[in-house]
Amino acid sequence: MSTFTQKEVKRAIRDFEVIATSLLNASSTHFSARVTQFIDFIERNLVINSVLGEYLNLPIKIEDIESDESGWLQVSLPSEMDYQIAYILQTLVSFRRDENAVINYTFHLYKNKGIDYNIQLFNEDMLQPIVREIFNRLEDLVEDEVEGKDNIPSSSLSITHIGDIIAHTGSNIAVGKNITQNLKTGDIRTEIIDKLKEQGAIPEDKISEVEPIIAEIEEVLSDESNPNSGKLKDLVGKVYNLGKNAALTVFKDTIKDPRWSSAIADFFLGGN
Incomplete structure (x- = not known):
């Protein structure tokens, strides 16, 4: 980078x-x-x-x-x-x-x-x-x-609002159970926080707010049959408020569940 x-x-x-x-x-x-x-x-x-x-x-x-x-x-x-x-x-x-x-x-x-x-x-x-x-x-x-x-x-430095959010053809996408298991191990939690710190994507005094947000995302995505899309969109807003596009890019690149990507797209398409 x-x-x-x-x-x-x-x-x-x-x-x-x-x-x-x-x-x-x-x-x-x-x-x-x-x-x-x-x-x-x-x-x-x-x-x-x-x-x-x-x-x-x-x-x-x-x-x-x-x-x-x-x-x-x-x-x-x-x-x-x-x-x-x-x-x-x-x-x-x-x-x-x-x-x-x-x-x-x-x-x-x-x-x-x-x-x-x-x-x-x-x-x-x-x-x-x-x-x-x-x-x-x-x-x-x-x-x-x-x-x-x-x-x-x-x-x-990205100025896109929805462009890079859409999953690219041929990309590997983790869905449902796999993404939940990864979140539960704490690996993704640690990866997100490390990337946010490394890239300076959010202020240092906001880092403590990241883990509870990830836990909420985990909880919503754990319901494979009927995840709460409105709740996911609210969580996108929380991430955006912490570090705008830079923070969202880290979350989007790490959490590759398409339901999360769709929530990000909905957030921008609906205005923020």
Whole structure:
């Protein structure tokens, strides 16, 4: 796991915002070059990759977003902002791979003969709202996880609300009885507390509050037939209040019961 200084994080965010603004203002002549610069920066800058890299790999169903309407492209963006961000960033990746992709995509979406106008519409209609949302989340991230801190762990830099919560295809998921047995041995309890301390995910004076929360999670998940989803969501809120996304990431990565993952998703989708 990488760690960064406050100065490194703030400089990376500043540089990212400059590159993103250049992309938003790019004409058709320079748009492809700006897209390449933008995606390359996300992939290669360690700080920004910690923040945005997971969006490039978040599974999305293109067939639920893009459709053919009499030979023209129809785009219905997902309601969840995380999936909107993922779709737009992954679309930019496809533009980087093929310069003609941006011309074809914007022409079939906006139906204008002028390339410049189609790209302008794409920037204003689709890209600008996403970049604005990312800027807002970065501002919140600096306030919550960066200001006044040093040795900032990469795991605390996520700005996703639901993206990384969904279990990835092919991952090993412990369910029901297995997760309960692990919790009872105390192994997961110790692992969570050790990770929280190592990553500085919650204040030291809050560590004593962690074990009772884990015990409550154990109790709810021990009912394999009918776990209390409302109670699980409340427990997600308790974890979030202790250390926001950084603490939730530790719990989510350690407790791999899908019912816990669903409770985290419900918490964010329902507002917090």
